[in-house]
Amino acid sequence: MSDRAAMAKARRLVVKAGSSSLTTPEGTIDANRIDALVDVLAARRANGTEIVFVSSGAIAAGLGPLGLTRRPRDLATQQAAASVGQGMLFARYTASFARYGLTVGQVLLTADDMMRRSHHRNAQRTLAQLLALGVLPIVNENDTVATDEIRFGDNDRLAALVAHLTRADALVLLSDVDALYTGDPRKPGARRIEDVHGPDDLRDVELGGSGRVGTGGMVTKVEAARIAGIPVVLTNAASAARALAGEPVGTLFHPARSRRMSTEDLWLAHATTGQGRVMLDPGAVDAVVRHHKSLLPAGVTGVSGEFAAGDPVDLCDPGGGVVARGLVNYDAFEIPDLMGRSTRWLARELGPEYEREIIHRDHLVVLEGGL
Ligand SMILES: Nc1ncnc2c1ncn2[C@@H]1O[C@H](COP(=O)(O)OP(=O)(O)O)[C@@H](O)[C@H]1O
């Protein structure tokens, strides 16, 4: 099945709309555009497809009511605008989907919810239950509590992670441009890119910044497409119906990997950040990256950062490049005493509890640079 056909046949779809597709330049909700988009989603839902909708626009929709003429730069005012805008946005969706007898559920997530395994599982369960109950979940970042350091900021990566979380078959990113271009389409000479198969197709592409109200521009969309691991179409809201029908609109990002990674691997690779680093000798790099073995203390040459057992940590090759990430079995301060030792020696000298690996292979994922 072609990736376009996969879009048309998807049984579970994540659709993400950017701020610019949902709000007016005056900083209010664009009710007509929301209704038009809801018409498309409801029609697809009526065909039996489960849809998770990721909607930006909380900050943009809060600008007008607060008398702001442009997107504020400081986090506190962004959060105030999001607090005002999110409620209005969701009220609008509730009314709009009700025209089709559809019930919507609001799901606000933080980057932290994606990073902590227990929160992640919880979000996964909630979304699954909403879908099982026939509810259409509408997801946004929980802007009012997100801090600068741990913010998604844009919703493109969040949409890709939600696609993982829900094991969606395809992802549609709706923006104010109808496709990815070779350069910013606001400048002359930019050409539309129809298909992206991998990094080679993006080599000469200028990934510019965002529009007036959006965040991240094309960089975050390309990144989202890369991490989604499923067919992704990028187009504008006006082309949403055609994109969902598998017609050749926008830009289609073909998934790079044929084998789907497990949910935990996807989570580890894309939703977490290493809380510290563990340095490996060449033999350990080989064992972990090529042979997918557990990381044993004997192959560790150094450690940095403050992490606790259970945290995600980055594994580095002797050149300092990150090759893998895994959930570590020890606190950072314990590792120097174990480094370079065989598990047998450790068990004999320190006790049987030290026989465990630094990272078990079941909780270890090789990152792209390490392949
Ligand atoms: N190579 C490119 N192809 C398409 N659009 C681009 C490119 N470079 C920059 N852009 C700009 O990215 C903007 C969309 O990004 P953004 O404002 O973050 O959207 P959204 O709010 O939908 O997430 C477009 O308005 C476009 O002007």
Ligand SMILES: N[C@@H](CCC(=O)OP(=O)(O)O)C(=O)O
């Ligand atoms: N969570 C934020 C998303 C911010 C944003 O600009 O996202 P996007 O328009 O998708 O680039 C909001 O709802 O305003």
